[in-house]
Amino acid sequence: MKTPPWAVPALVVLFAALGIGGARLLAVPSVVRDYAPAGPGPRRTVVLVVDGVKCTDTAERAANQLKDAPGVVRLVAYASRNRLDVTFLPSVTDPAAIRAAIEGPVYDESSGEYLFGVYKVVEVDGVEAGK
Amino acid sequence: MRRLRFLFQVAITVAAAIAGVRFALGWARTSVETYCPFGGLETAYALLARKRFTCATGEVNLALFVALVGLALIARKAFCGWACPLGAVFEWTGRLSRRLFKRHTFQGFWSIPPRVDAALKVLLRTAVTATILAASWATGELVFRGYDPYYVLFSAHGHDVRTWSYGILGALLALGLLVPMAWCKYLCPLGAVLWPLSAVGRLRLERSEEACTGCGACDRACPQALDVSGPLQVRSGECTLCLECTGACPTPGALSLHLKGAGR
Incomplete structure (x- = not known):
């Protein structure tokens, strides 16, 4: 079947749109971390967009930031979206405390030093984070 | 159509460069790596085996x-001819080569014999692809980032780019002057993966024996230096459907695009 030449760029655009659009349907966690059981009670999940979470390694480090945070139950990181879904006990902690823990100094094992400003929370539950 | 393709190539190249600079300056959270389809293949094993992406790759790479x-x-290697920024850069280098060496074709400074050309396309690209995939799958890291001309060129001195990375990029561009499209033809891992799919792609250029005058303008215009004027149908898996041949053909209807039926 004879095909007009414009079919080629049209197909390229169509498949590029399918690729980028299709990515929205996929959501594979980079890191899933369950912390120590924090007791019974209602739980809440806060969705954070964090500058500095850009790959599996940086997501692992961000997860380490919450290992001693009281009331944090679970973290699911989507590195390619710079996103951390943090489940916590509202009776023990709140998003502000979680944000402070993530943005706190990061212990660097290779140098044995604390690094500052590694992570910056830019969005909390879809709302731009204030300074 | 030539002008439209040139606009596509300029747009994608500028977009990649802007994305790299924005990420480097901290103005954007997605780097140029996010839009590399080969990253999707590099990360596929990690996703199957470890249920997570290889570092710095993600859903967009896989979906792309x-x-x-x-x-x-369907459209063979149309991505390479229309939407690959690195393909565009190497094609422009090839055009510069034609002017520098006053050649009428994309054969370049050295004319590589067809058998050697075919062997290099298969062996070199397969070796490059196998090495990259094996290393990425074994380590879970994009270990060849510093050697990747796409990343070195568009990441605005991104992570893992060293001084020697620019040396490699310069050497590849210089090679592209001597042998136009050398990266795409002999080294590109994505090109290697797409080749067997492209070979069975449904959209094909057909030559009408009645209308064709045998002037060879199509051969001279083909950036991949394919034999367009010989066969009645361009079956090569290297065809990028850039349509330079149809644009160069002086006889209307001598070359046209056809969608082959599933059974043919």
């Missing part, structure tokens, strides 16, 4: 790779 497989099965 899957979409690209679909595109190749």
